[in-house]
Each structure stands twice: as structure tokens, then as C-alpha cells.
Amino acid sequence: MSNSITVFGLGIIGSRCADSLSKAGHKVTTWNRTPKDRADETTDASQAAQASDILSFYLKDGQACREVLNQIRTSLRPDHVIINHSTIDLVTTHWLATECSVVGCQFIDSPFTGSKVAAQNGELVYYVGASDILLEQYRSVLEVTSKEIIPVGKVGNATIIKLVTNLISASTVQALSESMAIASAHGISPDSLISAIAGNACGSPLASMKMPTMNEGNYETHFSLDNMLKDANYAIQLADEAELKTPGIRTTADTMQKLCDAGSADLDYSALFQQFTDKPL
Ligand SMILES: NC(=O)c1ccc[n+]([C@@H]2O[C@H](COP(=O)([O-])OP(=O)(O)OC[C@H]3O[C@@H](n4cnc5c(N)ncnc54)[C@H](OP(=O)(O)O)[C@@H]3O)[C@@H](O)[C@H]2O)c1
CATH class of the missing domain: 3.40.50.720 (NAD(P)-binding Rossmann-like Domain)
Known part of the structure; x- marks a missing residue:
């Protein structure tokens, strides 16, 4: 029809x-x-x-x-x-x-x-x-x-579920960025780390999708940093309303805000990795 x-x-x-x-x-x-x-x-x-x-x-x-x-x-x-x-x-x-x-x-x-x-x-x-x-x-x-x-x-339920799942995606990309930066500073090749994560319970479709492009510094926009920041702030509103302390997403939102202010708002949200590369904060 x-x-x-x-x-x-x-x-x-x-x-x-x-x-x-x-x-x-x-x-x-x-x-x-x-x-x-x-x-x-x-x-x-x-x-x-x-x-x-x-x-x-x-x-x-x-x-x-x-x-x-x-x-x-x-x-x-x-x-x-x-x-x-x-x-x-x-x-x-x-x-x-x-x-x-x-x-x-x-x-x-x-x-x-x-x-x-x-x-x-x-x-x-x-x-x-x-x-x-x-x-x-x-x-x-x-x-x-x-x-x-x-x-x-x-x-309302779908909105809440969407916001908390995006909290996981933003926090995951922040964690991937930190692990890539630490491993690389200690001489581990990105390819080794990507393979190790793929075989680890901490691996995920998101990690497999984002890590290779983050490593290349390729932030072609699939979902913008600006939009992910918006969703993190909405999730923080939900946490505040429930009187919950959520330090992880607050820190990640703060980093996303700084990167947006530094000109990365329209890049993919995997540009979170820039905090360790071209835009140290
Ligand atoms: N991209 C993804 O991977 C993805 C995944 C899941 C959920 N989402 C969500 O889906 C929605 C759309 O995502 P997207 O990636 O397509 O976003 P986008 O590329 O940023 O497009 C946003 C759209 O909203 C319009 N807009 C912004 N402010 C407006 C206003 N004040 N009044 C009227 N229109 C306005 C923009 O119009 P202009 O062209 O005039 O700016 C544009 O058409 C967002 O809520 C996003 O969080 C996106």
C-alpha cells in the first residue's frame, strides 16, 4: 500500500x-x-x-x-x-x-x-x-x-533507551581513544591492538568499525561529534533528574565540547581521538 x-x-x-x-x-x-x-x-x-x-x-x-x-x-x-x-x-x-x-x-x-x-x-x-x-x-x-x-x-521509553545506548557509544569511543593512545606511546602498532581487541570480549562492532579510521585520522562524518555531544548532554539531564552521579559521560561530554569549540563539531564523533593527536586538550 x-x-x-x-x-x-x-x-x-x-x-x-x-x-x-x-x-x-x-x-x-x-x-x-x-x-x-x-x-x-x-x-x-x-x-x-x-x-x-x-x-x-x-x-x-x-x-x-x-x-x-x-x-x-x-x-x-x-x-x-x-x-x-x-x-x-x-x-x-x-x-x-x-x-x-x-x-x-x-x-x-x-x-x-x-x-x-x-x-x-x-x-x-x-x-x-x-x-x-x-x-x-x-x-x-x-x-x-x-x-x-x-x-x-x-x-518516552524509546527516547530514554536511545540516549543511554548513545552514552555507551560515546564512552566506548573515549575508551578506545585512550587505549590506542597508551598502546601507541608504548610502541604497540595500531594493527596489533586492533587485532587484539577484535579477539577480546571488550571488542564490539563499534570498535571494529571506528578503530581503523581513527588510526588513519579519517573522520568522515557518519554521526557528528556535535550530535553525540547533544545526546550526552540529554543523557546527563536524565541522570540529574534521577539524582545519579555519572562521572564517565560528564568527562566525555566535556572533552567533546572542547573539541567542538576547537572546530571539530561537524566531524564524525570518532574525532574524540583528536584529543591525543592533532588537538591535545
Ligand atoms: N547520523 C547518525 O548516525 C545517527 C544515528 C542515530 C541517530 N541519529 C539522530 O538522528 C537525527 C538526524 O541525524 P543526522 O545525522 O541526519 O543529523 P544532521 O545531518 O546533523 O541533520 C540535522 C537536520 O536537522 C535540521 N535542523 C537543525 N536544526 C534545526 C532547526 N532549528 N529547525 C529545523 N531544522 C533543523 C538540519 O537542517 P539544516 O540543513 O538547515 O541545518 C538537518 O536537516 C539526530 O537527532 C541524530 O542525533 C543520527
Whole structure:
């Protein structure tokens, strides 16, 4: 069945998901704050919302979601569903859900894991915070851009899970950076370390993916340092709310902030390794 879908946000992920949805035969409209000159693009956010029943957000952060919702609010109809795939703060997730309920439209909390290549191949993994009935209604659309859909309960749960899993990714890349710097300072070749980690329980798909490029100083952006910093700060907000001390992610966030300030914001977040190479902090 063909659906009408508007994709808001044509960054690394949204642009690729819009392409996949189009290729799958859906009627796709796109909108981006900074026009991208796509044939399916509408520059007016309200008109972009009116064009479709399904409104998919692949926006940067909570602030971007609030700004877009405010632009499309008067165009929202009860037959709309907003599916938020952006990684945002929990307060904004609940705010979006409330705004939708005021209009009488549906809201699905659905951030994802998977990066540029996964988006290109329609292999994201969606966490879904929504009722089972609502998920089933839109499952076939989510399947176009994903290889797995993981229901996690009510609205907000997917946001929390996404933020704490990104905490693990940021902390892992920080740990990989420290281990590479120490081993190298003691004369161990990067290739030896990469093989040793691959055969160790501490190895992971993330370590295998990031270490070779970190070693080359190749920080082509799959997920930006700036966006990872944003997610670390959202995770810290969750910790604060629960009155938890989380020194690891606070230290990593501080390092990411310094690197962003030093000009690395748009690089891949594996540029965390720069703290030991070209940008000692
Ligand atoms: N890339 C990944 O590997 C990955 C993985 C998991 C989750 N995510 C999450 O998915 C979302 C999209 O990621 P991405 O990598 O595609 O991000 P991105 O390349 O940084 O794109 C961000 C998008 O948000 C838009 N935007 C930023 N501020 C805005 C505002 N105030 N109002 C309206 N639009 C605004 C940008 O528009 P402009 O072009 O005008 O700046 C752009 O379209 C983010 O929440 C990210 O954390 C990404």
C-alpha cells in the first residue's frame, strides 16, 4: 500500500530515508530548514505537512522538533501521525506527544540506531515507544528504512533507551581513544591492538568499525561529534533528574565540547581521538 509521507530534515539520515521511501513507491514530500533543491521538496513547512498523512521527523535535536512543530501546528489534522526519529530530550518527546493529543493526531516515539550506511541500505533499527495497535498501523512504513523494529513500551521509553545506548557509544569511543593512545606511546602498532581487541570480549562492532579510521585520522562524518555531544548532554539531564552521579559521560561530554569549540563539531564523533593527536586538550 502506498502512503503519503513528509520527511522533515534532510541531513545525513533524513535525505537517505526519503530516497528509500520514494523508491519503495510511497508519495514522498520533503522539507528542510535550509533548502536542498530536491524535486520532492516543499519550502513551506505547513504546506509540507498538509501534503501527507505521515510526518516523519529526522531533525537534529529537541529545539529543532519544537520549532518545526510550531511551524506546522495549524496544519495538523486528526488523521496525521508524527513519527519522531530524531534523538531528543525526554521533555520534548512528551511535549510533542501532548501537542499531538491536543490536535487529536497520533504520535510515535521512534529514534533509531544505525548510521549513514545503514540509512543508505534501509537497515536502521527503530526503537518504538507507542501502543502495539499504533505500531502495527505504521509497521510497513517503518520497515522500508529498517532491518529491525524493537517495541519498548510507552512514549518516552524509546527516547530514554536511545540516549543511554548513545552514552555507551560515546564512552566506548573515549575508551578506545585512550587505549590506542597508551598502546601507541608504548610502541604497540595500531594493527596489533586492533587485532587484539577484535579477539577480546571488550571488542564490539563499534570498535571494529571506528578503530581503523581513527588510526588513519579519517573522520568522515557518519554521526557528528556535535550530535553525540547533544545526546550526552540529554543523557546527563536524565541522570540529574534521577539524582545519579555519572562521572564517565560528564568527562566525555566535556572533552567533546572542547573539541567542538576547537572546530571539530561537524566531524564524525570518532574525532574524540583528536584529543591525543592533532588537538591535545
Ligand atoms: N547520523 C547518525 O548516525 C545517527 C544515528 C542515530 C541517530 N541519529 C539522530 O538522528 C537525527 C538526524 O541525524 P543526522 O545525522 O541526519 O543529523 P544532521 O545531518 O546533523 O541533520 C540535522 C537536520 O536537522 C535540521 N535542523 C537543525 N536544526 C534545526 C532547526 N532549528 N529547525 C529545523 N531544522 C533543523 C538540519 O537542517 P539544516 O540543513 O538547515 O541545518 C538537518 O536537516 C539526530 O537527532 C541524530 O542525533 C543520527
